[in-house]
Structure formats: C-alpha cells, structure tokens
Amino acid sequence: AQSVTQLDSHVSVSEGTPVLLRCNYSSSYSPSLFWYVQHPNKGLQLLLKYTSAATLVKGINGFEAEFKKSETSFHLTKPSAHMSDAAEYFCVVSAPGESGGSNYKLTFGKGTLLTVNP
Amino acid sequence: NAGVMQNPRHLVRRRGQEARLRCSPMKGHSHVYWYRQLPEEGLKFMVYLQKENIIDESGMPKERFSAEFPKEGPSILRIQQVVRGDSAAYFCASSPTSENYGYTFGSGTRLTVV
Numbered sequence: 001a002q003s004v005t006q007l008d009s010h011v012s013v014s015e016g017t018p019v020l021l022r023c024n025y026s027s028s029y030s031p032s033l034f035w036y037v038q039h040p041n042k043g044l045q046l047l048l049k050y051t052s053a054a055t056l057v058k059g060i061n062g063f064e065a066e067f068k069k070s071e072t073s074f075h076l077t078k079p080s081a082h083m084s085d086a087a088e089y090f091c092v093v094s095a096p097g098e099s100g101g102s103n104y105k106l107t108f109g110k111g112t113l114l115t116v117n118p
Numbered sequence: 119n120a121g122v123m124q125n126p127r128h129l130v131r132r133r134g135q136e137a138r139l140r141c142s143p144m145k146g147h148s149h150v151y152w153y154r155q156l157p158e159e160g161l162k163f164m165v166y167l168q169k170e171n172i173i174d175e176s177g178m179p180k181e182r183f184s185a186e187f188p189k190e191g192p193s194i195l196r197i198q199q200v201v202r203g204d205s206a207a208y209f210c211a212s213s214p215t216s217e218n219y220g221y222t223f224g225s226g227t228r229l230t231v232v
Contacts, residue, residue: 108160
C-alpha cells in the first residue's frame with residue numbers, strides 16, 4: 001500500500017520569496033512521484049515527475065523537487081514565487097494497482113494551498 | 119492535438135436523477151482513468167478502463183456507479199439515483215499505455231446534487 005502526507009495544508013509567501021511545499025510518502029514498491037497543480041476551478045496540470053532517474057527533478061514554471069529515499073520525502077521548491085503560482089498543489093505517488101504490473105493507480109495527498117502576497 | 123476533454127463542465131442534478139459524465143481521451147490514447155475529488159480532499163481513484171474493458175474498478179462505489187469505454191465514442195461515468203454525497207468534481211485522465219509517465223487530466227466535471 002502507498003500513502004502521501006502533505007505536511008502543510010496552507011502555505012503563504014510573499015512574491016519574490018522562496019516556496020517550499022513539503023511531501024512525505026510511503027510505498028511498498030519503488031515509487032513514481034509527481035506534483036500536480038490545480039488553479040481554481042481548473043483541471044490538474046503536471047508540474048514534474050520522478051521515475052527512478054535523477055533524484056533532482058526540474059519541472060515547469062521554475063519548480064523543482066528532490067527525491068530523498070532515506071527521508072521518504074519529495075519536497076517541491078521554487079526560488080522565487082510569482083503571483084500566478086497561487087493555486088493548490090498535490091503530491092502524488094503511484095504504484096501497481098489491483099491487476100498488478102504497471103503503476104497506473106495514483107494516490108493523492110490532500111493538497112497544499114499556496115497563497116502569494118504582493 | 120486537443121487534450122483530454124470532459125463535458126459537461128458543470129452538472130446540476132436533483133436527488134434521484136441520473137448523472138452522465140463524458141470523457142474523450144487524447145488522440146491515440148486507449149487507457150482512461152476516472153478520479154473523484156470530494157470537497158477539501160485529494161483525488162481518489164475510481165476506475166481504469168481500456169476500450170471495451172474494465173481493468174480495475176476497485177475504487178467505484180458498489181452501487182449506483184458504473185463506467186464504460188466503448189469501441190467508439192467517449193468514456194462515460196454514470197451515476198444513478200444521485201444523492202447529495204455524490205456532489206464532487208470528477209476528473210478523467212488518459213494515456214497511450216498503462217505505464218504511468220505522468221497522466222494528462224481533463225478539466226473535470228463538477229457535479230452538484232440539489
């Protein structure tokens with residue numbers, strides 16, 4: 001079984017300051033990990049993914065995340081927040097589903113709401 | 119290349135009515151996944167379908183919910199005799215294979231039961 005814990009339900013930063021959204025995971029298998037962003041009343045957009053290649057993953061819009069197996073963490077960071085980054089962010093782990101084999105079933109964290117103050 | 123298309127974007131149903139949610143996958147994608155997002159929660163897996171086959175429905179409620187992905191046309195998530203607790207956002211994603219390299223999600227259907 002797998003699970004995801006997003007340690008903060010709400011993070012507030014000032015524009016131009018760094019962003020850190022924390023995520024810890026638990027998985028019985030070698031996980032694939034993802035961050036998705038959801039703007040208000042919009043769909044989900046994939047920010048970045050870790051699939052057992054480089055542990056530091058770069059995504060879109062200047063975001064990156066580092067996979068740390070020893071800490072079972074996959075925190076999302078950005079050096080400088082922009083107003084347009086205000087949204088909800090979901091950390092996601094995938095693992096083999098009921099039919100076995102491929103890792104199609106996604107387990108989502110509860111989300112972190114990021115607000116960016118002018 | 120259009121993304122995953124879901125319609126309607128918003129759906130209002132009275133208790134006891136049926137709700138039909140449609141999902142057209144990206145061109146060339148034959149794998150579809152449905153997820154439900156309840157208020158203030160993350161998304162939860164419901165069902166995984168390939169053309170004309172249900173692969174994994176372990177996340178579907180046992181009653182009133184069904185899904186299909188016919189040979190032609192969109193995937194349909196059907197909820198019969200809706201209740202207030204069915205109010206949620208329903209998202210679908212598609213992929214060309216079952217391997218997960220990061221799914222593309224649609225914009226969702228927001229169902230409100232009144």
